[in-house]
Amino acid sequence: MRKYDTVRSDLTEKIEAYIQEHQLKAHDKLPSERELSEIWDVNRMTLRSATRRLVDEGILYSVPGSGTYVAAKKINRNLWQFLSFSEAMKEAGLDARTNVISCRQIEANKKLAQTFSILLGTPVIELKRIRIVEEEPFSLETIYIPSRFCPGLEKHDLEKQSLYAVLRNVYGIELTRSRQEISLTYLTEEEAAFLGVAEGEAAVCTKVVTATEEKLPVEYTIEIARGDRCQFSTILR
Structure with missing residues (x-):
């Protein structure tokens, strides 16, 4: 043996x-x-x-x-660094771009109301987009932000502009901390179609609540990333 x-x-x-x-x-x-x-x-x-x-x-x-x-080289996501996706890809020397699927205003459901400590039905911006790395779909993101934080956000070109940069430079919101939950999932038919792979393939689901230094939750993101393209790393002390 x-x-x-x-x-x-x-x-x-x-x-x-x-x-x-x-x-x-x-x-x-x-x-x-x-x-x-x-x-x-x-x-x-x-x-x-x-x-x-x-x-x-x-x-x-x-x-x-x-x-x-x-196989395509896996994309490393450093959990110990507070970087936007665009910044992380740039630091890794990878070519990345974004395709916006939709950007609209919805009413907060129970989950969003709890996340942001707002009332049911409060206006919330929902942004759906695909992250593309080295010309291959990498992840599908659904982002929620209470509308009061960023009125008119849907008017910005979020395919060419960083969301975090728009929040910082236009709305004066600096995001500095986050809480992440990572789990294994399997792609639905719709998710697989967006990511260009087969339904039922393994994927990584990351749920992130991002807040200001004062611990005010501003953004809730659900990211579904292809299991064959990503890996995560961190530093323990």
């Missing part, structure tokens, strides 16, 4: 080294099992196990009847 694990570990490293040496990019296809088995003089069963391990780690993905491909 130990020998098998060592061989498999060596093979995973060889596959990763092959990807780097040949400068394979996301969605580039690897050589066939037969070719790789001959290159490294290993049996296909052992190679298949190494490939499966890299698929589980999100480094590769398989297409039945087609072959094995390099």
Whole structure:
């Protein structure tokens, strides 16, 4: 068993080294099992196990009847940094843009009333948008902000302007703290259509309440991010 694990570990490293040496990019296809088995003089069963391990780690993905491909690099979200999505992507050196689906005023339901400590039916802005990273849909966001904080927000171009920058520069609201809840979910038909993947695929659901320094809740966001594209990290002290 130990020998098998060592061989498999060596093979995973060889596959990763092959990807780097040949400068394979996301969605580039690897050589066939037969070719790789001959290159490294290993049996296909052992190679298949190494490939499966890299698929589980999100480094590769398989297409039945087609072959094995390099997966898109996962996007790291630092939970210990208070950055907007745009700022985080810029810091990571990734090209990101936003598509606004809708921006409208609704009446606060029970959940929103509790979140913002407002009355049921109070006007709230609902903003829905898709975050696109490196030309691939990454996440679907639904954002809620009490209308009294930002009257006329829907008139701003929130595809080109940062929401946080508009809140800060136009409405004088500085968001400095947040509370986050992260859970695993599975994409509905509508969510999958927006993100360009299959219904039922795993996703990460992040619910965030963002507040001012005075602990006044201003924004409530529900983000559904593709499970194959994101990972989270933090620092514990």
